[in-house]
Amino acid sequence: MRYDLKxxxxxxxxxxxxxxxxKAMAISLAEATVAAECSGRSSVGFAHLPDYLEGLSCGRITGTEEPAIFFPAPTLIHVDAKGGIAQLGFDRAFEELHTRASAYGVTVFALKNSYTAGELGYYVRRLARKGLVAMAATNGSALMAAGQSSEAVYGTNPLAFAAPVDNRPPLVIDQASSATAFVNIRMAAERGEMIPEGWAIDGKGQNTIDSCEAIKGALLAFGGVRGANIALMVEILAAGTTGANWSLDAPSFEEGSHSPGVGLFIVALNPELLAPGFSARMAAQIERLSSKGIYVPGNSYVEDEIDLPSSLVATLEGYCQY
Structure with missing residues (x-):
């Protein structure tokens, strides 16, 4: 089914x-959901929305809490989502984050006690559109094993980065520390499809290409130890510095009635204070890289219509009948 963005x-x-x-939470979540579709990340767009709706229905997301915002230092913004969603906490602090980063050169946003953050690139993309360079890190319920252990100890723990580019959409990099996102494993299991080797292990700690067995086991880090090291860095930033739950302590985002209580860490930098004309330099560099056949991520954005499977629309509509 085709929808215009409105x-x-x-x-x-x-x-x-x-x-x-x-209403405020619904607007924040809707904006982020549509943005994920427009950026080509449909797996964390409307396909991920049922997770939020089920979380609201079962108590994993507190639908009426207003996030609390603190300013422990001029360039630090600390938000307690109070069991709500990261998108609303980010929206409530966005103008202060933009203003302070522009004025002071750099500002850190740290959020705790939230549900999963959805498309991580959404946060940095919005800042890049304001002329800022931004990096974000978020953790989640433990889904990924590391090292020799077969136990899930980290979330998919993604990193995202964005930079403004003159007369073009921002450059956006958004990737998990795991070999793939959990939603890809889940979708493969729902379709009865196999998965590539190296994505996951089964419940016995053995490598598997069976998506249904992978659901019972754990994801694997990309690049082995290197990916696991990045996951640990993300964990320290997103959980350690924010005061959020470590992934090992985070309740499931799919089951139960408790919030995962995880964190989101963002640093925003005003590049013009260091390198005037930064976005023009970025545009020239992207042109140069593209001419050499280099793929530059995040350099496109759909701005008119999106297509949704009719089965997904029916699932979403079902929540309006309760």
């Missing part, structure tokens, strides 16, 4: 409110 936002807001979200 209709898609309205649809997302309606189902979120029906599931128990406040």
């Amino acid at each position: 209709s898609a936002r309205e649809f997302a807001i309606r189902v979120c409110v029906a599931a128990g979200a406040s």
